[in-house]
Amino acid sequence: MKSKMFTSLALLAVMSVNVHAEDKKVGTGPNPFSDCGIGAALFQNNKVLAVTSNIIWDIGTTAVTSATASPETCNGKTVTAAKFILESYDNLSEEAARGEGEHLVALLNIMEVNSTRHMEVISGIRSEMSSNLASTEFNSADKKAKSIAFYNALVAAI
Amino acid sequence: MRYYFYAVLLLATLLSPKIAISQSIDSGLIPQLANEKKWHQLLFLNEQGEPTVSNDGFYLSQYQDFSPEQELRNTLRAFNEPVGNNPNNHALCKYKARKIWLESQLPVFNQKIKNIKCPSFEEFKNYTQIDSISLVFATGYLGNPASYYGHLLLKLNTSSLGRLYDPAINFGADVPPDENMLIYIIKGLVGGYSSSFTTQGFFYHLQNYGENEFRDLWEYQLDLTDEERIFLIAHLWELQNRKFTYYFLNKNCAFFMANALNLVLNIPASQSWKPWVAPQTVVQQLAQFQPEKIKKRKYHPSRQSRLYQRYAKLSESEIALVTYFAENPEKLSIEALENESIPSQHNVLDTLIDYYQFLRQPELKEQDPNNLHYSKVLSLRYQLPSGNGHVLFNSSNVPDLGRPLSRSSLGLFHTESDSWGILSIRPAYYDPLDSSYGHVRHSGLSMGEIKMRISQNKATTIESLNLVNILNVRQNYTMLPGDQSHSWFLQVGLQRKLNNNNPPLAGFVHAGYGYAGSFIKDSVSLAGFFGAGFHDTKLDSSGLFLSTNLILNGYLNDLQAWNIQLERKYGFDQQATALKATFRHKVNDAMDLRFNYRYQKEIKENLVGVEVGWYW
Secondary structure, three states, rough: OOHHHHHHHHHHHHHHHHHOOOOOEEEEEOOOOOOOOHHHHHHHHOOOOOOOOOHHHHHHHHHHHOOOOOOHHOHHHHHHHHHHHHHHHHHHHHHHHOOOOOOHHHHHEEEEEEEEHHHHHHHHHHHHHHHHOOOOHHHHHHHHHHHHHHHHHHHHOO | HHOOOOHHHHHHHHHHHHHHHHHHHHOOHHHHHHOOOOHHHHOOOOOOOOOOOOOOOOOOOOOOHHHHHHHHHHHHHOOOOOOOOHHHHHHHHHOOOHHHHHHHHHHHHHHHHHOOOHHHHHHHHHHHHHEEEEEEEOOOOOOHHHHOOOEEEEEEEEOOOOOOOOOOEEEOOOOOOOHHHHHHHHHHOOOOOEEEEEEHHHHHHHHHHHHHHHOOEEEEEEEEOHHHHHHHHHHHHHEOOEEEEEEOOOOOOOHHHHHOOOOOOOOHHHHOOOOOOHHHHHHHHHHHHHHHEEEEEEEEOOOHHHHHHHHHHOOHHHHHHHHHHHOOOHHOOOHHOOOOOHHHHHHHHHHHHHHHHOOHHHHHHHOHHHHHHHHHHHHHHHOOOOOOOOOOOOOOOOOOOOOOEEEEEEEEEEEOEEEEEEEEOEEEEOOOOOOOOOOOOOOEEEEEEEEEOOOOOOEEEEEEEEEEEEEEEEOOOOOOOOOOOOEEEEEEEEEEEOOOOOOOEEEEOOOOEEEEEEOOOEEEEEEEEEEEEEEEOOOOHHHEEEEEEEEEEOOOOEEEEEEEEEEEEEEEEEEEEEEEEEEEEEOOOHHHHHHEEEEOOOOOEEEEEEEEEEEE
């Protein structure tokens, strides 16, 4: 029940960050988790993802295929980034805690963030994720919800 | 009228390049080109010149009248077909590598051929922006029979996306989800699956192998010329999603990767006379025959390797802290670390992060307390200032080094009542004494090992046949709670009962489960097992037994190793107790000597033997 509540909150957070992100040049457009179907497909499925990659890839493909909002944007870098986060959440989260790492570099390159801004963006992600991890509810949430939160932190930092 | 006739002829000629090319190519040249090795490689033909791609669409000839020459003529013909609405479907877009090679072989063809845009290929090329290609070896994994011998990938390196998002070309059997393991093994051996090349992000494989299965990855960046690189990429493009018949032993990832690479390199593994091809052989042959083609070697440590290497770099006080918090996770807090320097706090928490990632089972959520401990450690890590411990991960377990994988030996054995010779052949792979580069230390993995007994009267009989012999000894290098290393063994084959006179060859299966520990910088391991098995010529209950096994294994240095085993079997009507000791001296990469001793308690038999082994 708690997990479902958090899921709902996470989805609301996704929507709100999406609106916020519309003011920015980078990361604008539909949120891949909510608007391109990846998140919806995952939540509908409600399976424990653990780290079984095939599920993510299959769901990712299905989600993009069934996207209703702006297909060209849903096939773009944000969807790529979302899939990468879903697959590599633990590594990204640990590297954000350390403030550096090759998963983070790959993610920022996917999002076309200029290398001169990498430190600044990583710092923003770190700050946001630090707050998230202080929450008990966040720690008991599943990987999908955590991935959404990480994506939101990324978009906000960009 | 005459001008009108010439104008029509000229127009017809221009509109039909097929006529122009077929007229221009020397008719004797086509059979000659069709016999070229490169053309056979492009078509993925076997040694008999027969097609191996099984799904429609790759070959332009019918299977029943296929010949390399016919396929060449059909290819040239297809290249001259008009371009339709979708250029991706045109032969010039589907067969990019064939086009490149024919252009290099046929100057006339080069002049006449159309230049058309191929959006799908361009997307493949642009998406990857490939500036180099790497061969990646994933070390063996004893949790899945198909992965025992390691795995190979090709990584297409780009300069813009970041190394982890580079696409990787994988080759594997198309196995249905939740396939029964026994069915999987049988169908894999007899060609019951199709297989294909597929492309996914490298991070997918890094996650699967490195984080889930704790397998190190070794990346060999190839030093190819621009022409070689483009040619190979075009070939890989042609092979995408083509179907092949999969055979676990010799039509596996190693064979197909070597076959694809042979377009620009020389890796004889795919043309070997052996009925098996192992992935490690491919990297060994790359390093042996074309070392100049290896530009750089990169190590991708698994989560387990990162934990062990990080732990090895800790100071004594840091080890004490890690051990204390691993035993008392509720005591961990920022305050509990405040007397340490920031780098020390980083080291302690980073080691604990790897430790809990090694232990935890995410799918169990709160039911597994390690998930909670992991979240807590990670949260604390965020509270510290940024900074990496900068551990330089490295390993000397380099898979391109070491001995060849197959071993034969000739030995002389003696008891008080008899003497005989033993000739043994082990197709692959290793045992606890000769586990080498790219293998699991103190463990063993062999299949199809046969021992022939040559008696003094020159009679030759089968002494034993091991279909499968796996010993999985995991080491608890950190000695932290939970790193106790669940270990197991499995033996299936034919053996003679030791305590009978002139015993018959009998089928047996023996499995055990236990724990292991390693000591003295992982140079010694001790493993204990409880097991059960069946060993009889008759399928009745008298063949059932329970067992206990104790295995002590050690490496004195790079050349010498020893192994002591105490085994006791408890059967319905008899017991068998054996003490075995073996000492191995490595003469060189291709040769070893082994000294054996065995005592069989029930018949009070002492056996000694010496073996000379060679690797090939």
